Amino acid sequence: MHDIAEIDRYLLHAMPEAEKRQFEAECALRPDLRRQVTHQRQxxxxxxxxxxxxxxEKLRDLHEVLLTEPTFRQTIEEIFR
Incomplete structure (x- = not known):
């Protein structure tokens, strides 16, 4: 059984080419491994x-903070006049 780390290496393209081909061949032969890969990809x-x-969400929060800052808001308004 393949572990999560090995499937991650495959999904993150961190396997050498020969190992990748071997893993893909094993996936072709084993439906359970294909399912594991599919679930991990999801x-x-x-x-x-x-x-x-x-x-x-962080950008929204930053936007709120910046627009309440009077000098920033004024600078932005001047840029777009």
Whole structure:
């Protein structure tokens, strides 16, 4: 059974080419391994989505802080006049 770290190495393109080909051949022969890879790929996507949402929230917070700062707001308004 392949462990999470090995599947991560495959998904993150961290395997040497020969090892990658061997892993892909094993995936072709083993439906259980393909399922593991699929589930782990989905987990990677979810992590990226959550990280993106967290960054978006931080940007919103920063935007709020900056726009309440009078000198910053005035500078921005002058730029776009």
């Amino acid at each position: 987990a990677h996507r979810m992590v990226r989505w959550f990280a993106r949402d967290a960054r978006r």
